[in-house]
Amino acid sequence: MKTTLKISLAALLSVAACWSTAQTVSAMRSSEVSAVDKAPEVQPYLGSKPGGHALIQRTFKEQPPLVPHKVEGFDDITNEDNVCLDCHIHKEVRGQKIPQVKESHLVKPVNPDAPEINKARWQCNSCHVPQIDAKPLVENIFKGNTAAK
Numbered sequence: 338m339k340t341t342l343k344i345s346l347a348a349l350l351s352v353a354a355c356w357s358t359a360q361t362v363s364a365m366r367s368s369e370v371s372a373v374d375k376a377p378e379v380q381p382y383l384g385s386k387p388g389g390h391a392l393i394q395r396t397f398k399e400q401p402p403l404v405p406h407k408v409e410g411f412d413d414i415t416n417e418d419n420v421c422l423d424c425h426i427h428k429e430v431r432g433q434k435i436p437q438v439k440e441s442h443l444v445k446p447v448n449p450d451a452p453e454i455n456k457a458r459w460q461c462n463s464c465h466v467p468q469i470d471a472k473p474l475v476e477n478i479f480k481g482n483t484a485a486k
Contacts, residue, residue, distance in 0.1 A: 377471070377474070380469040382407035382468065384467075385407065386406060386407075387406045387424060402436060402465060403465065403468050404467040408462070408467050419454070421465075425437060426452055438452065441458075
């Protein structure tokens with residue numbers, strides 16, 4: 338009886354193994370998993386120079402603001418040099434009102450004349466990202482809702 342059970346189990350496992358190798362696995366983007374990924378086409382950023390584009394509406398509560406201008410050509414952000422702060426540490430630049438770094442990103446207590454960025458939050462582009470107008474790689478049915486509750 339034990340021998341028959343072992344042979345039946347071995348046969349069943351062999352059939353399952355052969356069947357699984359015959360199946361092709363596809364990615365969500367309708368290509369085979371083993372296919373080489375094609376690099377996406379380079380798209381231009383929305384907006385032009387800073388201040389030349391309207392703010393981008395947030396799609397969910399607590400979403401970090403999105404960058405409404407291109408950042409190509411900006412220096413790399415380091416903890417010693419951050420080109421974002423050249424403008425966003427102030428409420429107004431060259432007569433234009435712009436979004437200012439929030440208090441949560443500043444060292445406490447905040448000196449209104451010389452605000453200082455918290456060194457734990459110096460890498461702006463970890464959360465605040467520029468946008469491009471590109472077709473999604475996969476279908477997305479997300480509908481944002483930032484209405485107050």
